[in-house]
Amino acid sequence: MTTLEEAAIPTGRTVARGRNRLGRREGRTALFFLLPGLIGMVLFLLVPIIASVVLSFTNWKLLGKPAFVGWANYTRLFTADPQFWPVLRNTLFFTAEYLVLNIVISLGLAVWISSLRRGQRWFRVVFFLPTFTPGIAVAIVWMLIFAPDGLFDSILRSLPIAMPNMLADQTLAMQAVIIVSLWAGVGYNTVLFNAALDMVPANYLEAARIDGATAWDRFWKIRLPLISPTLFFGTVMTAITSLQVFDQIYVMTRGGPGNATSTLGYAIYQRGFQNFQMGYASAIAWVMFAMIMALTALQFWLQRKWVHYDN
Amino acid sequence: MRLSLLLAAAAMAGTSMLIPQVQAEDQVNLTWQMWGDEADTALWQSLADLVTEEYPNIKVTANISGWTDYWTRLPVLASSGQIADIVAMQSMRMPSFYGVLEPLDSYIAADNFDKTAFESSIMAGLSHDGVQYALPYDVGPWLVYYNRDRFAEAGIAEPALDWTFDDFKAAADKLTGGDKFGYAVQAFDFIAQPIALGAEYFNADNQFDLTNDGYVDAVSKIADLVTVDKASPVFTSGTGAISGSSRFASGNAAMYIDGPWVLLQTKDSVKFKMGVAPLPRGAGESRFITAGSGWGVSAASQHKEEAFKALKVLTGPKAAQILATAGRALPGRLAEQSYWYDVAAKDVSGTHETLEYMFKHSTPFRLNENWNEFENLLTQYMPLALTGDASTKDTLANIQSQLP
Numbered sequence: 001m002t003t004l005e006e007a008a009i010p011t012g013r014t015v016a017r018g019r020n021r022l023g024r025r026e027g028r029t030a031l032f033f034l035l036p037g038l039i040g041m042v043l044f045l046l047v048p049i050i051a052s053v054v055l056s057f058t059n060w061k062l063l064g065k066p067a068f069v070g071w072a073n074y075t076r077l078f079t080a081d082p083q084f085w086p087v088l089r090n091t092l093f094f095t096a097e098y099l100v101l102n103i104v105i106s107l108g109l110a111v112w113i114s115s116l117r118r119g120q121r122w123f124r125v126v127f128f129l130p131t132f133t134p135g136i137a138v139a140i141v142w143m144l145i146f147a148p149d150g151l152f153d154s155i156l157r158s159l160p161i162a163m164p165n166m167l168a169d170q171t172l173a174m175q176a177v178i179i180v181s182l183w184a185g186v187g188y189n190t191v192l193f194n195a196a197l198d199m200v201p202a203n204y205l206e207a208a209r210i211d212g213a214t215a216w217d218r219f220w221k222i223r224l225p226l227i228s229p230t231l232f233f234g235t236v237m238t239a240i241t242s243l244q245v246f247d248q249i250y251v252m253t254r255g256g257p258g259n260a261t262s263t264l265g266y267a268i269y270q271r272g273f274q275n276f277q278m279g280y281a282s283a284i285a286w287v288m289f290a291m292i293m294a295l296t297a298l299q300f301w302l303q304r305k306w307v308h309y310d311n
Numbered sequence: 312m313r314l315s316l317l318l319a320a321a322a323m324a325g326t327s328m329l330i331p332q333v334q335a336e337d338q339v340n341l342t343w344q345m346w347g348d349e350a351d352t353a354l355w356q357s358l359a360d361l362v363t364e365e366y367p368n369i370k371v372t373a374n375i376s377g378w379t380d381y382w383t384r385l386p387v388l389a390s391s392g393q394i395a396d397i398v399a400m401q402s403m404r405m406p407s408f409y410g411v412l413e414p415l416d417s418y419i420a421a422d423n424f425d426k427t428a429f430e431s432s433i434m435a436g437l438s439h440d441g442v443q444y445a446l447p448y449d450v451g452p453w454l455v456y457y458n459r460d461r462f463a464e465a466g467i468a469e470p471a472l473d474w475t476f477d478d479f480k481a482a483a484d485k486l487t488g489g490d491k492f493g494y495a496v497q498a499f500d501f502i503a504q505p506i507a508l509g510a511e512y513f514n515a516d517n518q519f520d521l522t523n524d525g526y527v528d529a530v531s532k533i534a535d536l537v538t539v540d541k542a543s544p545v546f547t548s549g550t551g552a553i554s555g556s557s558r559f560a561s562g563n564a565a566m567y568i569d570g571p572w573v574l575l576q577t578k579d580s581v582k583f584k585m586g587v588a589p590l591p592r593g594a595g596e597s598r599f600i601t602a603g604s605g606w607g608v609s610a611a612s613q614h615k616e617e618a619f620k621a622l623k624v625l626t627g628p629k630a631a632q633i634l635a636t637a638g639r640a641l642p643g644r645l646a647e648q649s650y651w652y653d654v655a656a657k658d659v660s661g662t663h664e665t666l667e668y669m670f671k672h673s674t675p676f677r678l679n680e681n682w683n684e685f686e687n688l689l690t691q692y693m694p695l696a697l698t699g700d701a702s703t704k705d706t707l708a709n710i711q712s713q714l715p
Contacts, residue, residue, distance in 0.1 A: 062386035063410055082712060147554070148544050149490075149563070167547040168698050254687075256548025257694035258701070258709070273383050275684050276407070 056282035066279065073283035083259060083267070084284075090174065091263040091288075095242045098178050098185075102238050103231070105182065106189035111219070113190070114197040124194060127187040135184060139251035142180040143167070146252070170260040173253050177261055180248050185241070189234045196230035197223060228307045236299050243292050264288045337368060339617045342395035343606070343625075344374045344388070346381040354637055361633075362624045369617050371397070371625075385411070389611070396612040397621060400445045401604045402436030406680045409439040412607035416443055418619045429643045432673040433603040445607035446626040447643030448634060451571035452599040452669040453503035455479075455591070459584040459660060461486055461565040469660075470588035472597075472668045476508060476532060479566075479591035483542040486565040493542040495555035495564035496533060496697070498690040503568060505529035506600050506674065508593035512685075513677050519685060521711040522704065529593070531703040534696045545697040551690035570602065571666065575638035575655050586660035589669050599669045600676040603643055641666070681714055688713060 031038075056073055060066030077084050113123045130138065145151045146166045156163055166176040200223050208218050224231075246265035249255060255262035255270065262270075264284060272281030341362075345355055352375055359371040374395055376384060382404065388394045389411040398412060419426060426434060426443075433450035437443065455470065462469055465485050470478065483493030505512065510529035514520035521527075536542045543564070546554045555567035560580045568590065569577070578585060590599060606625055608618040624630060631647035634640040638655030642648050648666075656662040688710045696706040 062390050063408070143549055147550060148547060164698065165545065165547070167549060168545050168694050170695070170700055252549045254548045254551075254691055256691035257698070258692050262691075270687070274687055275681075276386060 052282045052285060055279050056286050058279045060278040062276045062278055069279065073280050074287075076280070077283055077287065083262065086259045087262050087264060087267045090259070090261060091243060091245075091265075094174065094178065094181075094245055094263060095239060098181055098242045098245075099235065099239050101178070101182055102185055102189060102242075103235060106186045106234070107193050107231070109186065109190045110193035110197055111223075113194050120194075124191055127190045129187065130184045131187045131191075133184070135247040136251060138184050139180060139248045142176075142183070142248075143252045146176050167253060168257055170257055173257060173260045177245075177248050177252060180252065181242070181245065184248075185238065189238065192230060192234050193227060196227035200226045225308045229309055232299075232303050232307045236296060239295060239299065240292055243288065243295070264291075339369050339614050341369060341371045341397060341612075341614060341618055341621055342374055343371050343397040343399075343621075344376070344381075344385075344395035345399045345606075346378045347375050348377070349375075351375070351639065354634070354639060357633060358625055358630045361627075361630055362621045365624050366617075366620055369621055371621050389609075392611060394609045394611055396609055396614055396618045397606050397625070398445075398609050399604060400437065400607050402433065402447075402602045402676065403678060403682060403686075405437060405439050405444065406678045406682055409442075409444050411610055412444040413610045413612070413615055414442045414444060415446070415608065415619070415622075418608075418615075419443060422619075422623070424623065428645065430601075430645055430648075430670060432601045432670065432675070433605070433643045436601065436603060436676055437605045437607075445605040446622055447603050447605035448626055448631065449572060449605075449640030450601055450603035450643045451641050452601040452666070452673060453499065453568050453570055453590060454599075454665060454669065455588045456559060456567055456569060456577060457586050457588060458559070458562065458565040458581075459586045461491075461562075461583070462586075469586060470591075472589055472664065474588065474591050476591045476593055480532075480536065480540070480542075483536055483566065484540055487540070487542040490563070492544055492558070492564040494536060494566045495546075495558040496537055496543045497546060497553070497555040497568065498551035498686070498693060500533055500568050501530050501689055501693060502686070503600055504533055504590055507590035507598060508532070509595045509598070510593075511677075513679070517677060517679050519679075519681070519711060519714045521707040521714075527704050527707055530696075530707060534693075534703045537697045538699050545694055548691045548694050551693065571641045571651075571656075571662075574641075574659060574662075578656075578659055584660070585658075587662055587665050589665055589672075597668075597672045598674040599672055601670070601673050602676060605643065685710070685714060 055066070057068060057070060058066035059069045059072075109127060113120055113127075116123065147153075148165045148168060153165060164172065166172045204222055204226070205218055208222055213221070244265050245263050246269065249261050249263060249266045250269065253261040255266050264287070268281045268284050268288070271277045271284060343355075343359065347355060352373070355373045355375065359373050362369055362371045381399070385394075385398070385408065389408075394411060400408060400412065418424070429447055430450045433447040434443065436450075437445040437447055457470065459469065462482070467482050467485055470482070479494075486493030502512070505526055508529045510525040511523065512519060512521055512526050514523075537545055544554075544558065555564065556569060556573065556577065558564040559567040560577060562581075562583060571587075574587070589597060592598075606622055608615050608622060612618050626643070628644060628647055631640075631642035631644040632650050635642045635647050635650035636654045638651065641651045652663045652666075692706050692710050695701040695709075696703045701709070
């Protein structure tokens with residue numbers, strides 16, 4: 001036994017060593033193949049991210065040498081800047097309203113499309129069209145529609161409904177931005193949810209119908225729980241993009257009137273590229289990043305309560 | 312940033328290897344960054360060709376980008392070391408960007424260059440703290456564009472050179488009716504017009520003082536035309552800088568304020584007889600601010616001597632004549648301004664007298680390094696005062712609180 005064991009041990013070691021060497025060689029090959037992607041990621045993702053952290057602690061103005069200012073940018077943001085809290089409030093307001101409306105409308109459309117006997121594909125294409133239309137172009141067209149004495153105003157006048165101009169009014173301006181965002185953003189979720197609804201096994205619904213479940217029950221108790229993972233994905237992605245909203249605001253309102261539509265995304269652009277306060281803009285960007293992280297984490301935590309993974 | 316520096320260095324090393332090392336008359340390739348649209352490319356190229364005609368060893372290549380992009384790219388190019396040898400600069404942006412340009416005073420002195428050939432207000436506009444940083448190719452004061460047909464219809468006499476704000480207001484009121492307006496206010500009107508009325512937005516230290524009585528009063532007068540008289544539509548924060556021109560061109564508004572740099576395109580887009588008049592004055596003498604653009608030599612250029620030579624040609628009499636005849640620019644050079652009057656502006660009534668009068672009454676355009684911020688805030692916040700959501704005084708106090 002002992003001799004056998006003694007004989008076996010060195011053999012085992014050689015095998016392990018051989019495997020290690022093989023693993024290392026394979027690892028090197030793998031690294032080599034991964035290198036193009038890795039270099040790209042380090043150069044265009046990791047370096048800029050680290051650079052923006054460093055920048056947020058400086059007073060860099062694009063021109064000239066940056067100086068280290070410690071936490072000054074963050075202190076100014078949270079205590080001194082009169083615009084930060086309104087901007088944060090606008091961002092959260094936009095996200096909340098847009099997210100709820102987007103999910104409700106796109107889910108409604110998806111259910112409606114999947115109930116159609118004919119023309120499903122056609123409707124899917126129609127609703128998906130805005131998704132691959134450039135956002136800036138969309139916003140410009142809508143800006144012209146909502147402009148004072150534009151198409152929207154003249155329609156209201158002929159009805160006749162007395163209403164202030166959408167883009168000049170402090171409350172309505174944000175609603176105009178939300179309408180445009182919905183027009184541009186609903187199609188993607190519609191197609192996503194529609195595909196998920198089509199995947200719900202027909203025999204479940206068939207069995208429920210035989211058991212006497214109404215259409216309403218079948219939707220709430222079978223279809224919705226079964227598409228909840230897709231719904232969750234749609235909600236998380238939509239929340240992230242709406243916290244970053246920029247294009248529509250840049251084109252339609254430039255944050256105004258007053259600060260009515262000024263959001264974090266627009267504030268970063270304004271501070272960084274209009275006022276050349278790169279350090280300060282980076283600090284806002286990091287606050288935005290932290291906020292998106294926190295809200296996404298919250299959503300992942302909440303999903304335990306309503307998302308069903310069918311396995 | 313370090314990578315772009317490396318790339319720039321590599322590119323520079325590459326080009327210097329290509330250039331044969333000749334003693335006196337080295338072939339020099341200069342880059343020239345400029346804004347403009349595609350239609351202008353040939354025009355700028357013809358100016359670049361003038362340089363090679365004059366100095367066969369210098370070749371200038373124009374690099375054109377859109378107006379808005381130009382100002383976003385400029386600091387990025389400058390801080391990454393990729394800025395061109397010749398850099399276009401606008402007078403209102405000089406306080407933010409003079410640092411990227413080479414002071415020209417020593418070149419001007421060494422060359423016995425005649426500065427007096429240029430209109431003096433724009434030479435001042437393209438300098439900073441008394442140091443010249445660029446030479447102008449165009450200049451112009453903000454003035455009133457008006458629809459002569461509408462004036463005739465309403466039976467109003469055309470504006471006199473020294474008309475007052477009361478005259479302006481009376482005309483605007485009379486020209487308003489139905490769905491048409493007498494005037495279309497734009498954001499910049501709250502800068503040019505208060506100055507003409509004798510108000511100041513700065514204190515003695517060149518810092519913003521937007522809540523002083525004079526400025527609040529002047530801004531209120533203009534805002535009242537919207538809120539009280541309804542003689543002008545509101546503008547929105549998204550289009551505050553441009554909404555007036557389209558309303559004027561379509562005949563919806565009978566007057567609007569802009570510079571001579573849009574005269575040619577406005578003239579071509581309107582279907583009525585058009586005239587220009589000075590901005591209305593207040594109780595005192597008329598006074599007007601002018602703006603304009605020019606070109607300077609990059610402080611980072613490797614070929615400053617050659618760039619200055621090129622600059623002299625680009626802002627020279629022949630180039631001014633080309634730009635003026637094409638209607639692209641009312642030249643900063645006084646002698647060549649006649650080409651613009653006689654060719655580009657010949658169908659527009661009052662151009663020559665108006666501009667001559669305005670240049671005679673020009674006042675220094677006071678700016679500081681936060682100027683862009685101020686202009687953007689005016690566009691963003693003034694709609695609050697125009698819709699009556701906030702008083703003019705509160706709106707100005709709000710803007711002031713956001714400026715350093």
